[in-house]
Amino acid sequence: MNRFKPPILVAAVGAGLLMMSQMPVSAQQSSLLTDGQVIKIKSHCSEVQATLSRVHANDALLRVNRGQIYELISSKLMARLNSRIALNSLDSSAFIDVSTDYERHMKDFRSAYQRYEVSLSDAMEIDCTEDPVKFYEQLSDARQKRTEVFASTQTIADDVKDYKKVFDEFAKSYQGESQ
């Protein structure tokens, strides 16, 4: 029996250490928040949740409206011009390159918004009076993801400007040839 004591002891200590490493280090994480902030979150919880709910709804509206514009630009303008240029046996490769980037960045926008919306919804589901630290962490995550959505919209705006540049060069060279 004595032969098994040390290995059992070692195993028990190891298991204990492993369990402790998995426990949330709330003391460490709450250092991101001051005591004052924790109190504010707890006392203003319902107001904060109401604000998040409004932001959630307004951002959804923004997503839908902006998404419609992006789709319209892609399907009713870019794709059609590309097709018309190709049908006239002219070089549309530059247009296609920018259009391809635009489509890819539209997908990135949709994905980025999806991740942001899920993160914000998760924050809204946390009871901030009971767990203000977890709430704040989730809110910080949603904040970061919203920044990523903004970045994706800026990339799409750059693609639109690039497409316009390509068009201007094409129009210039067409006018030069036709004169």
Add this chain to the structure above:
Amino acid sequence: MNEVHEEDERSYLISRNRFVILIIGTTLVSLGLVIVAMALYASSGAAQVDLSRPGYKEVRSQTREEDPSFDGFSASGPIDEEALAKFEKLFEERTKSVVETKVFNSDVLSDEALRINAN
């Protein structure tokens, strides 16, 4: 002998309760299909643009209506000065908001905006 007896008993139970088994079976299949549909709904991104969800009631009426008279640029026809001028006009009109207006850039989720800042 016992196995044959058990087999017979099982067959008897099944034939006796066919209707109940049918109901349970169809319910389970329906539940499974609903779970698959909901998983697709969530993962495809449709949930994010579905303004019929309860939390979006206030903003439902504010969606941008697509202009029915707008046909876009025609995909067929010659490439001439008139066509290029028309495209340029349409493109500038429709991309103005995309280029000039920044969205999702405000600090609506900041500590200050939510009034949970340290000060």
